[in-house]
Amino acid sequence: MTPAQAAVESAQLEVRVLRDAVLVLVGAYLLSRLTSAALSAFAERSPTRRITIKMFVPVTSFLIYGVAIYVVVDSVLQLTTAQLLAVSGLIGAGIGFGLKDLVGSAIGGFVIVLENTYQVGDKVEIGEHYGEVSEIGLRATTLITPDDTAVKVPNTTLFTDSIADANDGAPEMMVVVEVAVAPDADLQRATSVVEDALVTSRYVYVDDDHPFVVLVEDDAYYRTIRGKAYVADLRDEFAFASDVTERALVAFDEYGIETPTVPLDSLDDRE
Amino acid sequence: MTDSESDDERAGDARRSGEVDAATLLGEAHETFEDALDGETAVPVAVVGSPFAGREFVLEAAVERLDATRIRFEAADGPPTGSDALDAVGDALESGPVVVEDCQHLYRRTVGGFEALEEFLDLIASADVPVATGWNRYAWTYLAAVRGIDRSFRHRFDVGPVATDRLAELLLSRYDEMPTFVSETTETERPVTLRRREVGWNDLAITVPLPSVTLPIGRDSSDESIDARDVVFERLAAVSQGNLGVATSLWESLHSGELRPSDVVAAGGDVDLDRDEAFCLRIVLSKERVAREELTDVLGVSPDRILGRLDREGLVTVREGLVRLDPAAVPTITDATESRRIP
Numbered sequence: 001m002t003p004a005q006a007a008v009e010s011a012q013l014e015v016r017v018l019r020d021a022v023l024v025l026v027g028a029y030l031l032s033r034l035t036s037a038a039l040s041a042f043a044e045r046s047p048t049r050r051i052t053i054k055m056f057v058p059v060t061s062f063l064i065y066g067v068a069i070y071v072v073v074d075s076v077l078q079l080t081t082a083q084l085l086a087v088s089g090l091i092g093a094g095i096g097f098g099l100k101d102l103v104g105s106a107i108g109g110f111v112i113v114l115e116n117t118y119q120v121g122d123k124v125e126i127g128e129h130y131g132e133v134s135e136i137g138l139r140a141t142t143l144i145t146p147d148d149t150a151v152k153v154p155n156t157t158l159f160t161d162s163i164a165d166a167n168d169g170a171p172e173m174m175v176v177v178e179v180a181v182a183p184d185a186d187l188q189r190a191t192s193v194v195e196d197a198l199v200t201s202r203y204v205y206v207d208d209d210h211p212f213v214v215l216v217e218d219d220a221y222y223r224t225i226r227g228k229a230y231v232a233d234l235r236d237e238f239a240f241a242s243d244v245t246e247r248a249l250v251a252f253d254e255y256g257i258e259t260p261t262v263p264l265d266s267l268d269d270r271e
Numbered sequence: 272m273t274d275s276e277s278d279d280e281r282a283g284d285a286r287r288s289g290e291v292d293a294a295t296l297l298g299e300a301h302e303t304f305e306d307a308l309d310g311e312t313a314v315p316v317a318v319v320g321s322p323f324a325g326r327e328f329v330l331e332a333a334v335e336r337l338d339a340t341r342i343r344f345e346a347a348d349g350p351p352t353g354s355d356a357l358d359a360v361g362d363a364l365e366s367g368p369v370v371v372e373d374c375q376h377l378y379r380r381t382v383g384g385f386e387a388l389e390e391f392l393d394l395i396a397s398a399d400v401p402v403a404t405g406w407n408r409y410a411w412t413y414l415a416a417v418r419g420i421d422r423s424f425r426h427r428f429d430v431g432p433v434a435t436d437r438l439a440e441l442l443l444s445r446y447d448e449m450p451t452f453v454s455e456t457t458e459t460e461r462p463v464t465l466r467r468r469e470v471g472w473n474d475l476a477i478t479v480p481l482p483s484v485t486l487p488i489g490r491d492s493s494d495e496s497i498d499a500r501d502v503v504f505e506r507l508a509a510v511s512q513g514n515l516g517v518a519t520s521l522w523e524s525l526h527s528g529e530l531r532p533s534d535v536v537a538a539g540g541d542v543d544l545d546r547d548e549a550f551c552l553r554i555v556l557s558k559e560r561v562a563r564e565e566l567t568d569v570l571g572v573s574p575d576r577i578l579g580r581l582d583r584e585g586l587v588t589v590r591e592g593l594v595r596l597d598p599a600a601v602p603t604i605t606d607a608t609e610s611r612r613i614p
Contacts, residue, residue, distance in 0.1 A: 048612065172612075196382040199417040200569075202550040206416045206614050232612035247571075251382040 021072045028068030032061045036135075043121070050233075051169050054120035058113050058136035065138065101156065105139045108155030112136055116169070117158060123166040123173060123234050126153045132235070146238055166234070172205050173234040177244045180222040182258035190225055190257045191216060197248040198229045203240035205232035222260035291441060291515060293332035296325045296430045304329070307426040308336050308401060315395045315423065316403045319411045320430030321605075322559045323516020323598045326405050329430055330370050333403040339368035344376040346560035346593060357387065361394055368401040375410035375558050378418075380569045385418060392423045410557040413614050432513020439504040441515070442522050450530035452499035499532070506535045510602055520598035537602035538585040544607050551577050553608040555587055556601070561594045 036057045043053035073079060079087060095103050111117065113136065118124045122133050124143065129151045131143035140152040157163075167173035177198070181190045195214045199206060206212055212229035231240045252259060294301040307316050318333070320326035334341050340363040344356055363369045377388040395402045404424070406414075415421040433441070443449070511518035517537075525534055544552070547570065554569055555561050566574040578594060581587045586600040596604070 193382055196385065200380045200382060200384065202546065202613070204614065205612055208416070212417075247382055 017077060021077065024068050024072050028064050032064045035060045035064065048171055050171050051119055051121040051167070055116070055169070057120050058109070062110065062113055062138075101154070102139060104159070105155040108158045109136060109138050109141075112141070112155060112158060117163060118165045119169050121171075121234075122169065123237065125164040125166075126157055127161045129153055171234065172210060172230045172232050173237065174228055174230050175237050175240050177227045177229075177241050177248075179225050179227075179245060179248050179252075180219075180260050181225060181252070182260050183221070183223060185223070185252075185257045185259075186255070187216060187223065187225075189255055190252065193251040193255065193257065194225045194227045194244070194248050197244045197251065198227045201229075201240055201243050201247075203231045203233075203236040203243060205230045291325060291328060291433070293329045295433060295437060296320075296329055296515075297428055298431050300428050300431075303426070304333075304428050305336065307428075308333055308403065310401075313399055313401045314425045315398070316401070317406055317411070317421075317424040317427045318403060318430065319406045319408050319427055321408045321512075321514055322556065322596055322601055323520070324408075324430045324432075324514045325516065326407075326430050327372060329428070330372055330403060330405045334370045337368035337370065337401055337403070339370045339401070339403070340366070341370045341372070343372040344374060346373075346376055346558060346562050346565070357390060357394070360391065364394065364398045364400060364402070368403075369398075370403045370405075372405045373407075373559070374404050375407040378410075378414065379565055380554060384568075388414070388418065388420070392420065396423060407557055407559060409553070413557060416614060432508075433515050433518075434513070435504055435508040438508050438511075438513065438515065438518055439500075442504075442507075442518065450525065450528060452503055453529050453531050454499040454502070455531055455533055502532045503530055503535060506532045510535050510537055512602065512605075514601065517598050517601045524599065538597055538600040539603045542584045542586065542603065542607075546611070548577050548581060549608055549611050550613055552581065552586060552604045553613040555594055555596050556604050556608060559596050563589070563592045563594060566594060 039053055039057050039060065043050045046053065073084075118133055118136075118141075120133050120136060123131070124133055126141070126143070129143055129145065131145040131149075131151060133141060134144045134150070135142040136155075138155075140154050143151045143153060145151055177194070179190075179194055181187070191214050195212070198204060198212050198214070204212070206229060210230040212227070215226045215228075217224040217226060227244060229240075231237060249259070251257075293304070297304055304316075307314065316333070318326055318329050320329070330341075333339065342356070342359055342363060360369065360371060374391070377391050378385050395404070408429075411420070421427065507518050507521060511521060521535060521537070551566060551570060551574060554566060558565075563574065563578070566578070570577070578587065578589050582589050586597055586604060588595045588597060
């Protein structure tokens with residue numbers, strides 16, 4: 001074999017290796033998407049186990065990508081120990097200089113999945129963002145906000161910010177509804193109205209383990225009646241709050257329960 | 272007879288005198304039930320049962336045992352606050368034991384819809400005579416969660432499912448004309464067939480095709496007939512969950528001609544419901560009969576379109592302003608509303 005032939009063969013080999021590596025990674029991506037879609041579709045068939053099944057979406061994605069990387073490094077590239085060390089050195093330098101956020105996010109993603117910090121389907125508040133977790137990726141977690149906006153929150157936020165999980169993996173979640181009444185309104189009647197509005201809602205979920213409660217708070221110019229109850233499906237959070245508020249206000253009107261008005265002196269202060 | 276009366280008749284077959292007794296429906300709790308009625312201290316008793324399960328028959332036994340006044344709340348009356356119905360209960364309590372049927376009509380699922388219920392519970396709490404009350408199971412569960420009504424009753428008796436053999440005995444004794452029981456595999460029997468079977472864990476269920484091997488060795492036709500009959504009644508008991516009224520209604524629609532186990536299915540089994548339809552059905556399931564006007568109040572909108580669809584699907588019947596549960600559709604409605612976890 002001439003040197004020219006050897007060079008051509010070597011180039012062909014490198015192209016083939018590169019092609020195989022790309023094929024494995026593309027295959028992993030497609031398999032990950034397919035598995036996620038199948039698990040999500042299966043989860044939607046069971047309202048009570050929806051969140052539990054969706055928990056496996058990021059786990060399977062991480063496993064698939066992990067296996068794909070192992071296959072690429074071990075079988076396709078067939079790196080020697082020296083090459084592996086050299087690549088590790090390059091990666092280390094890359095992390096040190098520019099990829100630390102990306103690697104930090106990937107580690108954050110692993111921690112979220114392993115520690116079960118939150119799951120796909122949970123309603124969470126991360127930093128200033130609130131919404132339903134729709135995807136836990138390698139780099140970021142996607143939240144769907146109440147306004148149907150997809151927000152990508154880097155997984156490193158896990159290490160720097162507090163996370164509030166409204167349902168912690170359960171399909172149901174507690175919703176707090178607040179209604180204000182005038183200081184001289186019939187408080188007993190108003191409390192009874194809010195309680196009835198809570199428990200008669202089509203979205204409510206109530207049993208011994210999911211009780212409801214109505215509390216009253218006094219303020220300078222009004223009193224707040226705060227009702228807390230569960231919805232069977234956390235996606236009904238805002239529909240439930242709206243339904244309860246609307247029916248409570250209609251009943252206030254019927255029973256002559258006054259709602260607060262803006263005090264004149266506070267308007268004067270603004271001027 | 273109107274269609275709605277016909278529905279009532281079909282479901283009511285179960286409680287015709289002499290066919291089924293309170294002991295069958297209450298099982299081991301029957302003795303405790305009689306002791307509770309005979310007790311020296313008057314305590315309110317709750318008889319709780321699924322729609323058409325024979326709750327009325329247990330209350331009939333209570334009427335006979337106590338020589339009580341019988342009062343029944345009606346759907347069309349709406350919540351009977353200050354109405355003749357509650358006044359009648361008050362008057363009856365002064366003269367002796369009382370049996371009150373269909374107490375699920377004492378509330379309406381609206382703001383301010385529990386006043387009559389509270390008034391009724393106050394009445395029986397202060398009564399010094401025995402009081403037996405009948406409740407729809409789904410209404411009872413809801414009211415226990417949101418109003419704690421279970422604390423107002425020292426004794427609660429559940430109308431249980433009827434055993435398969437007793438169910439077969441009751442249904443077969445009622446008709447002269449018998450169907451021809453046919454095994455599923457008699458006509459098209461092959462040694463190996465693929466059948467879809469349900470594989471489930473908790474409330475998850477998927478159907479998967481599994482091979483089924485049948486070897487026609489050592490069988491004669493009489494064995495097949497007996498087997499087919501047993502399988503039909505086992506399936507009837509499973510579909511109706513041992514509910515006598517539901518099983519009777521299903522049987523009424525099946526009992527002539529050839530009958531295979533796969534013919535026994537609940538009405539409306541393949542219907543796809545949205546949330547409003549499921550919620551509406553839950554109200555009807557909890558009340559058994561509901562005035563259309565009450566549904567308008569509960570839903571907050573006209574229920575015409577929803578009721579039209581549910582009627583067409585054979586889940587309810589709507590006649591003269593009254594929405595009635597179809598007995599044959601109770602299993603479907605129960606599954607649909609329980610899976611959505613509507614209380």
